[in-house]
Amino acid sequence: MIKMSQAVASAVLVSTGLFFAGLSGGAAFADSTPFAGPTPIAGSTPQAATEEGNRPQITVVGEGSVSATPDIMRLDTGVEVRRPTAGAAFSAARDAAAALTRALLAAGVAARDMRTDELTLAPEYRQYPTVSGYRATQGIEAIVRDIDNADEVVEAAAAAGEAVRLNGISFEVSDNRVPLRLARDIAFRDAQARATQYARLAGRGLGRVMEINEQTVTPPTPIAGFAAAVDRASISPGRQDVSVSVRVVYGLV
Incomplete structure (x- = not known):
């Protein structure tokens, strides 16, 4: 049109x-x-x-x-963990990110189409300056070049563990x-x-x-947003x- x-x-x-x-x-x-x-x-x-x-x-x-019609999808995902110490939080975040990466690879995302786009470690306070724990995050951007497989990739990411966060998707014309x-x-x-x-x-x-x-x-x-995988065709790139x-x-x- x-x-x-x-x-x-x-x-x-x-x-x-x-x-x-x-x-x-x-x-x-x-x-x-x-x-x-x-x-x-x-x-x-x-x-x-x-x-x-x-x-x-x-x-x-x-x-x-x-x-x-867009032909690729960018998935903004990552992990977030909280632990009593900084070292424990950072280590847990790296382990969770590795599990997420393996899940994305198994779902068909190529290794060259994934990159780390966030890495944070910060204290959390019960009442400043008393530290209650530490929060660590690691973000991963994955490019899905097979739009027909977009739902499966999102589902695989969501099932990779309790630490996984799905932050949004965008569609592009390559x-x-x-x-x-x-x-x-x-x-x-x-x-x-x-x-x-x-x-x-x-x-x-x-x-x-x-x-x-x-x-x-x-x-x-790019059309920003996120559609939950309610059925097998819940994610659409539109125009x-x-x-x-x-x-x-x-x-x-």
């Missing part, structure tokens, strides 16, 4: 003895004819003409968006080059359609492209949007 956002655009038209300014940005016209009318509205700036023949221009921003190319196509066509409309409204013809600037690229945004915004300057004829 392809989504295209609609932007409110306005135009700045400069011609002999006439100045018009819109209230919001999105499209701008410029003409090389010197301005001889009243003082422009404060805060507005006419589009500068190019050096090439000082020809009039129009500047528009096009937007394109493409939906993509290779966004294809949806980005499609989004750029849509954004450019959107810019061209807007420029054509504004040129027609101004009584002009649309000339060649003078300048192209890719303004923003929004890659697939994510890849978006592109492009600024295009056209000459007017």
